[in-house]
Amino acid sequence: MKILTVDDDDSFVELIERSLSASDNHEIVTALSGAEAINILRKDETAFDCLLFDIQMPELDGISLCRHVRTDPRYATTPVIMLTAMSQRHYLDNAFAAGASDYLNKPFDFQDLREKLRSWQRTDIAHYKPAGGVDAFGQPVARTITSSDIDLAAHLESLDLPRLVEYLAFENFVLKRAQQTSKRFCVGALKISNFEQLQDELSGAELIRVISAYGRLLSVGMRKLDAMFSYRGRGIFLIACPGFARLLNARLQRALAQAAGQLDHADAAAQARVHHVLGVPFRVKTPDDAIFALYEAVKSVESLNIAKSLDKVPARQLGNLYFNDELAHLEARGYRALFKDDIRSSDGNWPPAKMLMPKG
Secondary structure: EEEEEOOOOOHHHHHHHHHHHOOOOOOOEEOOHHHHHHHHHHHOOOOOOOOEEEOOOOOOOOOHHHHHOOOOOOHHHOEEEEOOOOOOOHHHHHHOOOOOOEEEEEEEOOOHHHHHHHHHHHHHHHHHHEEEOOOOOEEEEEEEOHHHHHOOOHHHHHHOOEOOOHHHHHHHHHHHHHHHOOOOEOOOOOOEOOHHHHHOOHHHHHHHHHHHHHHHHHHHHHHOOOOEEEEEOOOEEEEEOOOHHHHHHHHHHHHHHHHHOOOHHHHHHOOOOEEEEEEEOOEEEHHHHHHHHHHHHHHHHHHHHHHHHHHOOOHHHHHHHHHHHHHHHHHHHHHHHHHHHHHHHOOOOOOOEEEEOOOO
16 A cells, blocks of 8 residues: 655654555555645645654644544545544544544554555455355355445535535444543434335435435434434434433434424425434443444344334345345454454464654
């Protein structure tokens, strides 16, 4: 990968350059300030594959730099990983809200950084899989996330809605937020129950108009809840929120009712065509169960949506619309996290020696 590393600590960027270029043959370009980074990004003809930003830098901090970079079409979806000593919740929230893809606290070991870089090279998320596959018995099955849904997700992300986070970045946010165990934290799911009907009845432009208006409604509601949200596909939004799980749905309904009054007339009329169902929220206690909590949230909202639709569509057909791909992805990622933790606990030599850096 071609990687830009930005940090005002010259010893840190030198260490990153030596480690990553030697271990994985990455091409590393370094900058000691946000202004220098912007100049490099503007002049370099070949786009970077990944960006590594410190948060605390003079003049232009890493969060502002990330927000600026996301306005460049070349870097709208490029992975941006924050490498910082800042662990307070507001730094974490603001970084992901600005468009960060991942977040790694100093001190860290290089194996963690290498794993994150490799994860962004893989394409094992359902949004980016090919249009076909096989089931457990080798029988061909159609992918359940269509190109039009990918376009819809990309459009929502292009609206720069406050509190909306790209999906894989959202998973990383939930994992990172789960490490702050001193505060209660939960996840839930909301599904547009008439999503397929809207797809059938509306043109592509009309569907985007309606879902965009609904996205703006959710964005206003998330600000009221101090929550983050992400569009997962097929009408499903996932929500990460501080507080008690048992109160999330009631708080969300109130927030959305209040948010509706703040939309302009056109958005209010468009989003009114949307009907939704709320799944059962789940408390996230530790990083180990963070992805499984998302798994349960998706499973819950799909099951409830199926139950409400039994009089119209056979349950088997509804369950196959989306269920299996999404749950398989979340379950696989959850088990990968548990497997890595098991290795760390059983092998005294894992992880490698920590990289101790005095500055954020």
